[in-house]
Amino acid sequence: MADLLSRIGLLLVSVALLVPPELSDTLGDTLGDTLGLALGAYAVVLAAFVGAQLFDVHPFREKSTE
Secondary structure: OHHHHHHHHHHHHHHHHHOOOOOOHHHHHHHHHHHHHHHHHHHHHHHHHHHHHHOOOOOOOOOOOO
């Protein structure tokens, strides 16, 4: 899971670096908003993953009845 998150993060950063600043204002604003939302969503997922690892919380693991 951590490998997948790091690959997604690297992809998002690579795309952000490849966007030329000469794009039109409308396209630049749209791409900027989209990348901002994507990076924000990635940060939330990464924070949830790190929090689950730190506090040993696994919401999808079956709980033992013992």
